[in-house]
Amino acid sequence: MKSIVWLRNDLRLLDNPALWHACNASEEVVALYLITEDQWKSHGDAICKINFWLKNLSSLQNSLAELNIPLKILEAEVYKNCPEVISKYCKEKNISNVYLNLEYPINELNRDREVYKTIKENGIGVHTYHDQVIHEPGSLKTGAGNNFSVYSPFKRKWFELLKDEMLDLFPIPKQKNKTDEKSSDLSALIDKYDNPICSNWEIGEIKVQQNISKFLKSKGSSYKDDRNFPGMDGCxxxxPYLNAGIISAKWCLVEAAKNNNGDLAEGDKGIVHWVSEILWREFYRHIIYNFPKVSKNKPFLDYTDKMVWSDNRVFFEAWKKGRTGIPIVDAGIREMLSTGWMHNRTRMIVAMFLSKNLLIDWRWGEEFFMNNLIDGDIASNNGGWQWSASTGTDAAPYFRIMNPMTQSERFDSEGKYIRTWIPELKNCPTKDIHLPPNPESYDYVDPIVDLKESRQNAIKAFENLKN
Ligand SMILES: Cc1cc2nc3c(=O)[nH]c(=O)nc-3n(C[C@H](O)[C@H](O)[C@H](O)COP(=O)(O)OP(=O)(O)OC[C@H]3O[C@@H](n4cnc5c(N)ncnc54)[C@H](O)[C@@H]3O)c2cc1C
Known part of the structure; x- marks a missing residue:
């Protein structure tokens, strides 16, 4: 019997349920990856992220070859074509079963429903698994039987319903029989999406596992404090690896427990906190599944849909270029433009600055992040933006607006992070670096808004909306 495992954001051998089940049930297995370039474009996926996917896919191709599993690349252009492309391949190659791990954003869910229907109609088996979360979306309910929209009770329920076997990892499959199918050549695609940012990120499953184990051993205990400082190497x-599925969230939790006497909820404060961040990721996956409106450009809090956001393109361009005149904001944006990644503290600061001080639609910022992040992820990005804009689940209350200058003084007190990303301010004295009094003398810019006044305007706008 011949099967395919359709790979998407699960580019790994270890703890890959779809791959493991396919191998366990079939004599021959082919791994399939569909290239959907027009869909990537319409989703605004960053080039560095696509390059990162493809390089990791190529690394996985080598590992799969050792198991006698060829990796076949097919062109589908957009999700709409996936059912036809897969069923045609299945017919041509006499495939009996298709295995896949599910994704939760609305377009991906709809794609998978269509693929499921078409393949079933052709008499081929389809087997789906949840590899991105521990508890399936929809399976955790409040006492009143509703879906959770607040993180803390979600986390309590998550632990309450956790069973040991839910953390069992799917092992790397054993070698299969050889197939006639040849692996596709990925090099032209990788060249097409070549991007210098990607070369700063290590590629491949084993390397990443080693890095995380090292992180947990050497920095896990201090994570709770150090994670707040963007100038420190504390997270x-x-x-990027979790989102492309180079490692699974489950593997991360198991590794965390190994470094904390087998516990996830209690013990080492740093490691327990790291676990709680992995659970934030899972929380946002449940949110996009349970409340699909958030993947349709809608705010979670309906009343905020009436907000009249500013359409000041000049301010938006300044924010996008890291030229707002607020150093910590500009440093965050420039870190992302240079590396494809931004520290969580500065993600919150730049997102609040855009959506509150500039009162610009959070969706503009959400899209810009997706266009540039190597870890761009629909669920976490939407969750983070809606949290910052006070439109989302468990969001920051609209009147609690981070002051970027105070944040900068507190979390980058010596200006190390600012100096790294804003070379113009390299020689600015520390006492001035958070808001230089004479920015022109450093070839830097004046602040585009007054922080106090713009904060008051934002509060007023939200109060008007409430009334
Ligand atoms: C406006 C905004 C946009 C964001 N966009 C994304 C995005 O596109 N992709 C993305 O993966 N994360 C996003 N985040 C969440 C967070 O900033 C990143 O996950 C984190 O900075 C990644 O760095 P790390 O791997 O060192 O995290 P660590 O601090 O080491 O945490 C480990 C893992 O936990 C998860 N995690 C940590 N914090 C969060 C969080 N607040 N929400 C959800 N998961 C979390 C991530 O998977 C992270 O890799 C966003 C946050 C904000 C405020």
Whole structure:
């Protein structure tokens, strides 16, 4: 019996349920990857992220070859074509079963429903798995039977319903029989999406596992404090790998427990906090599944849909270029433009600055992040933006607006992060670096808004909306 495993954001051997089940049930297995370039474009996926996917896919291709599993690349252009492309391939190659791990954003869910229907109609088996979360979206309910929209009770329920076997990893499959199918050549595609940012990120499953184990051992205990300081190397930087599925969230939790006497909820404060961040990721996956409106450009809090956002393109361009005149904001944006990644503290600061101080639609910022992040992820990005704009689940209350200058003084007190990303301010004395009094003398710019006044305007706009 011949099967395919359709790979998407699950580019790994270890703890890959679809791959494991396909291998367990079939004599021959082919891995399939569909190139959907027009869909990537319409989703605004960053070039560095696509390059990162393809390079990791190529690394996985080598590992799969050792298991006698060829990796076949097919062109589908957009999701709409996926059912036809897959069923045609299945017919041509006499495939009996298709295995896949599910994704939760609305377009991906709709694509998978259509693929499921078409393949079933052709008499081929389809087997789906949840590899991105521990508890399936929709399976955790409040006492009143509703879906959670607040993180803390979600997390409590998550632990309450956790069973040991839910953390069992799917092992790397055993070698299969050889197939006649040849692996596709990925090099032209990788060249097409070549991007210098990607070369700063290590490629491949084994390397990443080693890096995370090292992080947990050497920095896990201090994570709770150090994670707040953008100038420190205090967080794991695994988001691109988790989102492309180079490692699974489950593997991360198991590794965290190994470094904390087998516990996830109690013990080492740093590691327990790191676990809680992985659970934020899972929370936002449940949110996009349970409340599909958030993947349709809608705010979670309906009343905020009436907000009249500013359409000041000049301010938006300044924000996008890292030229707002607020150093910590500009440093965050420039970090992302240079590396494809931004520290969580500065993600919150720049998002609040855009949506509150500039009162610009959070969706503009959400899209710009997706266009540039190597870890751009629909669920976490939407969750983070709606949190910052006070339109989302468990969001920051509209009157609690981070002051970027105070944040800068507190979390980058010596200006190390600012100096790294804004070379113009390299020689600015520390006492001035958070808001230089004479920015022109450093070839830097004046602040585009007054922080106090713009904060008051934002509060007023939200109060008007409430009334
Ligand atoms: C406006 C905004 C946009 C964001 N966009 C994205 C995005 O597109 N992709 C993305 O992966 N994360 C996003 N985040 C969440 C967070 O900033 C990143 O996950 C984190 O900075 C990644 O760095 P790390 O791997 O070192 O995280 P660590 O601090 O080491 O945490 C480990 C993992 O936990 C998860 N995690 C941590 N914080 C959060 C969080 N607040 N929300 C959800 N998951 C979290 C991530 O998977 C992360 O890799 C966004 C946050 C904000 C405020």
């Amino acid at each position: 794991s930087k695994i988001s």
